Amino acid sequence: MRYLKYFILVLPIVIALEAQAQEEDCAFKLREAQQLYDAGRIETIPEMLQACLERGFTQEDRLAAFKLIILCQIYADDLEKAHAGMLSFLKRYPEYELTTTDPVEFRFIFEKYRTRPILDIGAFAGVSLTHGLISQPFTPFNLNNAKPKYTSDGFGFQAGALFNFYASSNIQISLEPMYAQSNFQLVYEQEPIEGIATLDHHEKQSYLYIPLSGTYEFIIGKFRPYARLGFQLGLLFANNTSSSGIFEGPDEDNLENRNQLNYWVFGGGGFKYKLNKSYIFVDLRYNVGLNQYLVSPDKRFTQPNHNWVYMYQDSDFRLNSFMISVGYARSFFNPKRVN
Incomplete structure (x- = not known):
C-alpha cells in the first residue's frame, strides 16, 4: 500500500x-x-x-x-x-x-x-423600456385638458437565443427568438379629476418575439462594432391590466382587447468582443410598432369596468420600445476551398 x-x-x-x-x-x-x-x-x-x-x-x-x-x-x-x-x-x-x-x-x-464562420449560436438577456405612440386620442374627459399619453412603466426584460448565419465576413443574417415582458402606463398631462381621485392604468404584456435582421460588422481586431436593421413579429400571449380611480379593482386579463399578432421594424447596433471561437456582445435596438394595439375600434367602448368604473378608454396607439441585451455566442467553422 x-x-x-x-x-x-x-x-x-x-x-x-x-x-x-x-x-x-x-x-x-x-x-x-x-x-x-x-x-x-x-x-x-x-x-x-x-x-x-x-x-x-x-x-x-x-x-x-x-x-x-x-x-x-x-x-x-x-x-x-x-x-x-x-x-x-x-x-x-x-x-x-x-x-x-x-x-x-x-x-x-x-x-x-x-475562413469565416458559417454559424454563431448563442444566448442573451436584457432589459427594455416601452412607450405608446398615439395616432388618435380618446378619453372620457375633455381632450383639451386631459391629454392622454402612454409612457414606460418601469423596465421590462427579454431573454432568448441567437442564430447568426454568415453571408460574408461582414454581413450576417440573424434570427433571435425570445421571450419578452414589457410594461406601460396611461398618464395625463393634466389630472382630469384632480382633487377627487388619481387615475392609474398599468399594463403588463408577455410576448414571443421572432426578430429577423441583417447586420454589417466592422472588423477592428477583437473589438467589432456593428449596425443592424430588421423586422419583428410578436405573439402576445398574456396581457394584464391594473386600474384605479374613484374605485380600485383587481388585475384583469385584457388579452381579448389587444392585437395578439404584432409587427415592428427596428434598427440599432452594438459591439462584439472576440474570444477563442466565440464572443461576448452588447446589443442596442429601437423597435417601431407598425400596427394598432387595440384589436378593433369596436372594443374601445365595450370594456365596462374600464369605461365606467376606472374612467379609461383606449386610444388608437402603437407600441415602441428600446432594448439593451448582453450575450455570449459560439462560432462554428467549416473551412472550404472556394477557388
Missing part, C-alpha cells in the same frame, strides 16, 4: 518530465527544420515535423510547423498536399489571420479558402 502511494505521487512528475522532454525535442526539430528550409533542403522537413504536430509542440511552435510544412509542399510543387495541409491547418486554427510576415506563397493558398 505504501508503494502505491509513492507511485501515485511520482507518476504525475514522471509524465510532466516526459512531456517537457518531448516538447524540447520537438522544439529542436523545428529549429533544425527551419535551418534546412533556409538552406533549400526541404525534402525531409514534412516527415521530420509530422509526429510533433499531434503531440510535442507548444501552440506557437505547432502553428509555425504547420506553415513550414505547407511552404515546403508548395516549393516541391506538390499543390495537392499543400491544399490538404492548408485544410488541416484551418481546421485547427479556423480564426487565423494573415500577418505581414507570412510569405506570399502561403498567402496565395490561404486566400483560396473560406
